[in-house]
Amino acid sequence: xxxxxxxxxxxxxxxxxxxxxxxxxxxxxxxxxxxxxxxxxxxxxxxxxxxxxxxxxxxxxxxxxxxxxxxxxxxxxxxxxxxxxxxxxxxxxxxxxxxxxxxxxxxxxxxxxxxxxxxxxxxxxxxxxxxxxxxxxxxxxxxxxxxxxxxxxxxxxxxxxxxx
Numbered sequence: 001x002x003x004x005x006x007x008x009x010x011x012x013x014x015x016x017x018x019x020x021x022x023x024x025x026x027x028x029x030x031x032x033x034x035x036x037x038x039x040x041x042x043x044x045x046x047x048x049x050x051x052x053x054x055x056x057x058x059x060x061x062x063x064x065x066x067x068x069x070x071x072x073x074x075x076x077x078x079x080x081x082x083x084x085x086x087x088x089x090x091x092x093x094x095x096x097x098x099x100x101x102x103x104x105x106x107x108x109x110x111x112x113x114x115x116x117x118x119x120x121x122x123x124x125x126x127x128x129x130x131x132x133x134x135x136x137x138x139x140x141x142x143x144x145x146x147x148x149x150x151x152x153x154x155x156x157x158x159x160x161x162x163x164x
Contacts, residue, residue, distance in 0.1 A: 044133075052129045053099050060092055064118065064126045067102065072117035074107065101125065 046058035066081060067073065079089035093116055096102040101122030107113040118126065141149055 048129050048133055051132070052125045053101065055095075055099060056101075057092065057095065060096055061129075063092055063096070064101065064122065065130070067116065067118050068123065068126055068130075072105075072115040074113055075116060078116070096122070 042058060045061045049056040049058045049061040052061065052064070062082070063078065066078065075089050075093055076086060078093075079086050082089070093102060093104075097104065100119055102116050103119050104114040104116050107115045
């Protein structure tokens with residue numbers, strides 16, 4: 001007898017997994033597409049980071065994006081937003097500070113704490129790279145209806161908000 005006839009064994013548990021898998025096709029498709037999207041986004045962030053500064057780590061691009069959008073923040077707020085530890089955030093901010101892209105200043109609300117913000121140099125470099133990235137999106141999505149682009153942005157915002 002062939003091994004294929006007996007493997008994998010069919011049990012009530014494997015039948016139940018198969019039923020759930022067929023019922024969850026939308027979520028499996030979402031997982032596949034997000035995996036591809038995230039892999040490409042990581043590669044793109046690496047390219048954008050290098051375009052901003054050759055010594056910049058890929059993860060730092062997202063940090064600069066947050067600082068540009070939200071303004072000056074405490075390191076603890078940034079760590080919480082990205083879901084990383086304080087030590088990781090401190091290391092990333094130190095590297096950005098050494099490159100002259102961010103600066104720390106005392107928090108006027110609490111003299112013991114510091115706020116981190118983009119320097120003029122950091123903001124200028126970031127905006128140039130961000131504008132180039134937006135142009136790439138516009139070229140890639142040129143045949144999309146603007147309403148579809150807005151809907152994708154809305155859905156991604158909803159997904160991100162649910163993860164906070």
